Amino acid sequence: xxxxxxAFYNSVRAFRKLAASEEAFQLxxxxxxxxxxxxxxxxxSWRGYALLIGAVLLMIMVExxxxxxxxxxxxxxxxFNIDIQLAKDCGSLAVLIxxxxxxxxxxxxxxxxxxxxxx
Numbered sequence: 006x007x008x009x010x011x012a013f014y015n016s017v018r019a020f021r022k023l024a025a026s027e028e029a030f031q032l033x034x035x036x037x038x039x040x041x042x043x044x045x046x047x048x049x050s051w052r053g054y055a056l057l058i059g060a061v062l063l064m065i066m067v068e069x070x071x072x073x074x075x076x077x078x079x080x081x082x083x084x085f086n087i088d089i090q091l092a093k094d095c096g097s098l099a100v101l102i103x104x105x106x107x108x109x110x111x112x113x114x115x116x117x118x119x120x121x122x123x124x
Contacts, residue, residue, distance in 0.1 A: 019069070023069065023072060027068075027072055029068055029072075029100075030065070030068055030069070030072065033061070033064055033065045033068055034065070036061055036064075037058075037061050037062070037065065040057060040058060040061045040111075041058065044057035044058050044114075046118075047111075047114045047115060047117075047118050048114060049117070049123075053114065056110055057110060057111060057114055060106060060107040060110040060111065061107055063103050063106065063107065064100075064103040064104055064106075064107045066103075067099050067100050067102075067103040068100055068103075070096065070099070071096035071097060071099060071100050074092055074093065074095075074096040075093055075096060078092055078093055
């Protein structure tokens with residue numbers, strides 16, 4: 006049980022650090038706050054709402070992992086290294102993919118709401 010408690014405190018510490026200093030994380034938290042009521046309005050079911058919010062949470066999760074990759078790379082070396090650049094670029098690509106997924110899910114929800122029928 007102590008391991009779960011320690012993991013929770015570590016997670017809270019990371020959340021506070023990212024929320025205070027990472028602009029991308031702050032933006033995605035703002036999107037989540039906006040998505041919570043907007044998703045309820047757009048969705049036709051609990052399943053649809055869960056999908057909309059899950060897409061935003063996926064995007065936040067990938068951003069957190071990307072930030073961790075960047076921090077680990079910076080801790081290893083701040084000098085240019087082609088392998089470190091690749092690791093950071095791959096993390097950035099993962100964020101982009103998660104943004105495309107979230108935008109697609111939300112785009113479908115908006116279109117369905119406008120047309121009034123599932124597509």
